[in-house]
Amino acid sequence: MPIKLIVTDLDGTLLNEEKLVSRANIEAFHIARKNGIAASIATGRMHLAAAFFGREIGAQVPVISCNGAMIRSIDTDEKIYEKYIDDDAAAEILAFLIKNNIYCSWYIGKNRFAPYFSWDMFSGYHTVKNFDLIEVGNNYKAYTKNVTQIVLRSSTDRLPAYIIRHLQEYFSGAVKLQQNTGYTIDVTPPDINKAVGLKYLADYLGIAKEDILVFGDGDNDIAMLEYAGISIATANAIPAAKKAASFITDDCNNDGVAKGISKVLSAAFPK
Template sequence: MPVKLFVSDLDGTMLPDGNIVSAENIAAVRRAVEAGVVVTIATGRMFEAALPVAEALGVDVPIISYNGGLIKSPSGRVYEEHTIDAATAHDLIAFCRMRGWYIQSYSGGRLRYAAPCDEAHFYENSQKLTGTPVGWEGLFAHTAGNCKLLLVTAGRAESTARAAEVSTAFGTHVDVMCSADNLIEIVPKGISKASALKSLAEKLGFSIEETMAIGDAYNDLPMLRAAGRSIAMGNAYPEVKEAADHETLPCEAHGLAAAIYRYVLGMGADAPVPLQRS
């Protein structure tokens, strides 16, 4: 069945770093769009951080941001929005403060954290954006309207332990997942890239069998399992490769472009970039 909706993760999939999309990936996306395929983004990033990428691609289709918490087009149309209950967000922030953990919030499209620190600088540098230090009381003052909260840790072991602790305490109200070894995403219960993919496909009039998704990280797993067909990046975590139907080249080798040419457009040996067998 032809692919009508192609959904791509950003970091580690379309982008090796920051907001710069390679010319190869841009060209492949535009070829797919010219062929009638709706190409969009599904990311854990805030909408404002994903927007420059959509603009570089030249597409004005709904973007899935905050790991499914917000579906919004570059032109500003909100298709769907889910936020963490304000009281739950308050308790989560207090939970982290009591343990000395770093946590950041995103209400109103602004990144906020308590104070400048290594974790904040790491995130800002990786996303090429600037947050606002507001103190703990400032975080407590902005508990409404958060599509997600994020913890930055020292690495996978610490992330695994903290994610389990948060899940035990708040698992009836939120879902907790690791998007990378040092990132813990906290989103409203039942919300994920998978739920957003299904919802967007329905809104656009496509069956799930007509969708294809590509990604590299743990938070991509639900989306890859939900899509009609799925592709793992060559740099993906082993669990992601195991769950996907196909594997493409690494991000630095324009694996997204290779996947589009091979699995979406069916160009095979005629594709402009090398293709990896799977």
């Protein structure tokens, strides 16, 4: 099977626990590129992070962010595809979260918004250069149109169950809750996942799904793992992600992505 595109998740997959890309992982993508294979990112993070780590692995095609709701180019941030939460639903959700003192950030285009900035809420972003956001205070109502994703965040305590229950019950059909870590949860348009974004990117590039290799570890990677021709889960992946994958590689702290790429390329390009 000729591989033409490699797409990797970030946290728990390409990135180690220090939120860095290992030298071995970077080198593996370099070797893939020399064999004519393109690379991209598919993450629940915002476009800024997807583009930043995409550049680290030498990606030259657009990257997928916001769990599949956004695809933009790496260098010019050109919009390729976007899907939005209903404007009224976004406004109601933000009002509910802010009223209940739940910290949240949200994305409109390539811009990032939050009532205020706190590194405690973005501990995984210290390795992303030029990370910032627009602090809106209580003026959030001016920033509720064309929202691709809302993220609930807590730095210490788990997110209250009643908050999640309210979102699931009151906004059923209007949004989807993804990547629930207990301390963060992503709120996306209802018909969005990484497979949707990957299919759009593949069509845009003219690449068949059979010619795509993907890597992932979490619940928001499952649809993508099931979609691609070859899918690899890291050893630290959740059981459902491992079940959806073609095979398992090493964990994210031991160059799992590099080892997975090496295995696939060894089969595709035997010496």
